[in-house]
Amino acid sequence: MSLTGFAPVAYLGLDIGTQGLKAVVVTDSGHVLFETSAIYPTAVPTPGWAEQSPGDWMAALDSVLGQVDQAGLSVTWAGIGVTGQMHTVVVCDDRGQPLRPAILWSDQRAREYGPAWEAKYGLKWLREQTGNKPLSNFSLGYLRWIRDHEWTVYQQIRHVAIAKDWVRFVLTGAWGTEMTDASGTYLLDVAHRHWATDWMREMGMDPSWWGTLHESGDVVGTMQYGPSRFRGLPVVAGAGDQAASAIGTQLTPGELGISLGTSGVLFWPLRQYVNPPHPSIHVFCHAVADEWHWMTVTQSAASSLRWFRDQFYADTPYAIVDREAEIVPAGCSGVIFVPYLEGERAPVMQPQASGVFFGLRAYHGRTHLARAVLEGVAYSLNDCYQTMFGREAPKPQRLVMTGGGARSVLWTQILADVLGEPLEIVEDPGAAVGAAWIAHSAVDATQERWPRASIRTAIPGANAAYYQTEFHRYRRLTRVLSDVWESSAEALSADS
Structure with missing residues (x-):
């Protein structure tokens, strides 16, 4: 409830994380009014594999939307942003229904593909196509694994989505992805911000599976799902969790973000495309249009x-x-x-x-x-x-x-x-706050960045x-x- 007697403008941020789905409500000044989450399981069908059910994501989504709705916040809703675990891939039929469980970013079943591609095509050529060295958890490896081991499933694929893109499809009915998550598929020409079509053809991948390729701040549709108070709100394309977290932290070029979470991430924003000095460093498109970042994990x-x-x-x-x-x-x-x-x-x-x-x-x-x-x-x-x-x-x-x-x-x-x-x-505001900021910047581009709350400084001793x-x-x-x-x-x- 606003102390000045009017309802503040607010944005909803959704994060489809590895352990659960989080929702935050953030005002246009960056104040978090409400947050909630719902967990879901990860299946390990065999050692080294990791899968989740998109149905579990939807149950978690229904839970958090219901909790936000029931919170009775006195706000003027303005937009919705989404983020989530990168690389995690969902393959769907022509109706958008998943054909199998989602394969998670931590899954190691595709680890033989990268070395095989390097041996066949050479790392130099691969980096010219995508900017990066092929790693076992890029989405392309999972798609090739499905092609090689689940041919019946592969033949039925009409849509492919990263985790948050599939949830956004459910919210809006619009298929598509955006630059940050597309960077993690190993199918994007990162330097030029479009699909690496020659490489896609070589791999037998259909660009139409992915839908429209957006920038993170593009409004892709309106909310068609959930409680009535959210219906009709603009929904932005959003970003992968690492880029969204950097946005939430208000990280700018010249600053290195270090995240000490489940994994350890170094995130280095760039105003222009620069080839990284080592193959283990990714160069991805940032959630800021026409900016990039290096990332190593x-x-x-x-x-x-x-x-x-x-x-x-x-x-x-x-x-x-x-x-x-x-x-x-x-x-x-x-x-x-x-x-x-x-x-x-x-x-x-x-x-x-x-x-x-x-x-x-x-x-x-x-x-x-x-x-x-x-x-x-x-x-x-x-x-x-x-x-x-x-x-x-x-x-x-x-x-x-x-x-x-x-x-x-x-x-x-x-x-x-x-x-x-x-x-x-x-x-740490988290990726969901970054997603809310992306929605905020799309709706009201005149606003300055939200303040960053410093806790303390650790000095070498x-x-x-x-x-x-x-x-x-x-x-x-x-x-x-x-x-x-x-x-x-x-x-x-x-x-x-």
């Missing part, structure tokens, strides 16, 4: 800590894990953790990589391992950082940090020490110099292990 960041807490601390609060880790000296008396629990994307590009505790002795306890997990994730993020910027490249003007892991004072201090750079820890030495030990270890993982994968392949 370490697969298991906060999820490494969650795994460790669940295995060694049961239901103990994370604050207790933090407190125990804090009493252990930097370097954990020789223990190094390699956080490759779900393979790795950057800068070591090996889906077959695995997590490692190295240097264990009989005198080590779970407290040493707890701190080693925090340090190992920090090392992995620094490995990505050093690969992105190198010794000679210009450094970011500011490092802006978000994500659930950023709530840990100890963890952010370790990361500042390892990076050797100050970190501005800011309130007494352990910074020591951690630089330890980081080089970590880096050498991962490169040695890389050969081990490669030979192990070859042996397993030969045995199968």
